[in-house]
Amino acid sequence: xxxxxxxxxxxxxxxxxxxxxxxxWSGSRTAIALSIIPGLLAAxxxxxxxxxxxxxxxRERQPLRLHIRPVLTGRLxxxxxxxxxxxxxxxxxxxxxxxxxxLGDRRGAVLVLVLGVGLFxxxxxxxxAGPASVLALAPWFLAAGVAIxxxxxxxxxxxxxxxxxxxxxxxxxxxxAVQSFGNLAASAVAGxxxxxxxxRAAFAYLVAWMxxxxxxxxxxxxxxxSAP
Numbered sequence: 001x002x003x004x005x006x007x008x009x010x011x012x013x014x015x016x017x018x019x020x021x022x023x024x025w026s027g028s029r030t031a032i033a034l035s036i037i038p039g040l041l042a043a044x045x046x047x048x049x050x051x052x053x054x055x056x057x058x059r060e061r062q063p064l065r066l067h068i069r070p071v072l073t074g075r076l077x078x079x080x081x082x083x084x085x086x087x088x089x090x091x092x093x094x095x096x097x098x099x100x101x102x103l104g105d106r107r108g109a110v111l112v113l114v115l116g117v118g119l120f121x122x123x124x125x126x127x128x129a130g131p132a133s134v135l136a137l138a139p140w141f142l143a144a145g146v147a148i149x150x151x152x153x154x155x156x157x158x159x160x161x162x163x164x165x166x167x168x169x170x171x172x173x174x175x176x177a178v179q180s181f182g183n184l185a186a187s188a189v190a191g192x193x194x195x196x197x198x199x200r201a202a203f204a205y206l207v208a209w210m211x212x213x214x215x216x217x218x219x220x221x222x223x224x225x226s227a228p
Contacts, residue, residue, distance in 0.1 A: 081134055085141045092145025093152070100153040109157035114217045116150025119143045121210030128203035155179075 104112040126140035155175065163171035186206065194202040 085134070085137060088138070089141040089145030089148070092142050093148035096146040096149030097153050100150045101157075104154055104157050108221070109154040109161055110217060110220045112150050112154035113158055114214065114221055116147045116154060117210050117213045117217060119147035119150065121207050121214070123147060124203045124206040124210060128200045128207065 100112050100116070103115075120143075123140040123144035126143070127137070130136045130140065156172070159171050159175050160168065186209070190202040190205055193205055
């Protein structure tokens with residue numbers, strides 16, 4: 001298009017703006033009638049572009065093949081194994097959410113939260129101590145997935161059950177702030193330990209936090225059990 005591009009753009013923009021400019025002068029009905037003009041111009045431009053578009057070249061059709069074995073070799077293969085394990089944990093979290101919710105209705109959301117935190121601690125300990133093989137890590141990914149289903153189901157339910165009505169909004173706001181800051185701080189510290197020390201040190205750090213969480217949650221479960 002060369003140097004004519006800016007002038008063409010300016011001309012089209014002027015035509016598109018014509019109904020609104022006319023609206024300010026003669027009223028909305030005339031502007032609606034004039035709005036047909038940009039639509040017709042757009043249709044003409046589309047027809048022109050279709051007729052003058054270059055034809056697609058004839059290419060030899062290649063059969064559709066899915067190459068699995070080459071993908072599962074080398075660094076790409078290790079990446080796919082890790083992604084598969086992560087998604088396997090997500091499936092476990094999805095499956096565990098429904099029974100975790102039912103257990104929370106029967107025995108209390110705090111108990112489900114304790115179970116989820118305990119499974120997180122078990123999974124982190126397994127990652128820290130276990131060998132780096134797929135079969136050895138699979139149970140810990142499964143435990144972490146079930147833990148996600150329990151914790152994400154129970155956290156909000158526990159706050160909703162324990163918070164008084166007049167404090168419920170503040171309680172949920174504080175929960176959201178704690179979740180956001182906790183995710184940021186835990187990821188940053190664990191990442192530093194992973195890089196500067198070792199992966200085992202990072203998982204050991206997470207295990208320590210899970211134990212501290214259990215220390216705070218277990219009395220809440222006992223308090224509910226002793227309540228009339």
